[in-house]
Amino acid sequence: MDQSEVSRMLRDAGTNALLAWLLVAGAAAVAVGNVAVGERLWALFALGVATVGAFPALARRSLRAMPPWEVLGLAALPLVVRSVGDGTVSDVTTYIAVAALALLVAVELDVFTAVEMSYSFAVFFVVVTTMAAAGIWAVVRWVADIYLGTGFVVDERALMLEFVASTVAGVGAGVVFELYFRRFARGRERLEADL
Template sequence: MARRAGTLDRVVEDERVNAGLGWALVAFLALVATEEVLDGNLLWAGFSMFVAGVAVVPSVAYRDWTAMLPWEVLAMSALPILGRALANEVFASQVATYLSVAALALVVAVELHAFTPVEMTDWFAVLFVVVATIATAGVWAVVQWLSDIYLGTAFIHSEHRLMWDFVAATVVGGMAGVVFEWYFRRFARVETRLPDHAETLQRGDNS
């Protein structure tokens, strides 16, 4: 049994398998965005495509389709977006929004960790994800406000509700920070899934 588990670990950690799963999730995000467009929800369609665009930055930068984020982090970013698209209740939709914002911050953090020589201490890694989540929530609030003004939507109901949205995003960002530090930096073995040139840059070896 242990042998089978080890074999499965090696398969999932293979850079081509990881990239294949990652690209499948990017395609899934594109499908969700298409559905949002058909439903007339252009704001969330744009958000879904933005997450997909951020996910493919490493592949574009390295011109290598195998330079892809760990499929787990893409799954974490895709599921809240799908959940928000399928949610019927306002509360469920709001929870999915908070998770989506935190997931986008997590994608950025993992990209910095996996594809750049940037090094973070344990506490700063968590703080970075929290701050990135709050910043993303702030940008998202501005986008919603502009949508309400120019597209006639009604995303922002009150300043009181908006402040609680920031509080919720901060809490979820803290949880995402713990996931980033505990899983993606310690247990996911991101380096085994990178192409050789990406792993060299991550170590800061420019020779």
Template sequence: MSSLSGVIDDERVNAALSWGIVALVAYAAIESTLTGELLWAGLAAVTGALAALPPIRAREARTMVSWEVLALAAVPLVGRSLGVVTQAATYLAVATLALLIAVEIDSFSSAAMTPRFAIAFVVANTMAVASVWTIAQFASDALVGTSSLPGQTRLMWDLVLATAVGLGAGLLFELYFRRYGGPDRDERSRGESA
């Protein structure tokens, strides 16, 4: 193990980096609200709230999800706030929100996920969140007069691509699971399924 990975694995350092990323997500939520991008503001607010949920429940500021997962979730949100907007940012934002949910369930609850189930969970959650995102865009277009939805064919391709990005996020979760799951967690999973 290199000296840098030892520092990063330190709980205090992880918490400091994670809270810094939560602050960036809060910035993205505020900036999106001020510029009238309410869907992005809502997505950033939900991401920040999910990131803050474990320390609030545990009443311990150091009980944070890994900074790497939060950084991945923050990239599309902060990138959009800085003007780096691509269609892939939407897919990545949706997939990383599902990934964040899966990591928090696996890390901070008694539920143990096998890698296959974790991938399926992240993909299914990505598809669900992408569908809710589409419904929110439709509601925004109908009620506020925005023009978020590009058309039916494009919408279907957006959902297909969001699913593909969800599969990629699921594979990332499997790598995360292998890195942080450890042998004792694997044994616990086998013991509970027996």
């Protein structure tokens, strides 16, 4: 197999669906693994990634209606890295995971709905969605600490640094959305013909 055949195979909607379902299953497995080790919040986050990844297929009632596997890989990879990494790696992957989830939502809106975003709005949307997800994640952790005793203790400065890091990760995800997904991978054209 030469490089063009591999590239063509990876851009095929059927191959995309298979790889995407494997990544959804991987995110679900990370959720189960996190439950087993007592990381209930990260289990919830991993389950959220799996649910968002599978949502188009469930909504359209078609196993082939899946977001691009590359985007699901970006969302699932930080979950795995965070599960096996140390504290510093875990912190960095937290921001990447939140941005990747926002990127996944933006891609699903772009591919599976009539929504069309300009370059600047697409980047803005991913950044704002990342910031919103980081804020919601902070509130979820705080509520979980109150009711489940998860140990979410953070000062205001650390929380603000977390929001800044999430915003930077969101800008990176927005640029990835525009440069890679729209221009290089052409996700909409790749999936629309089959769906």
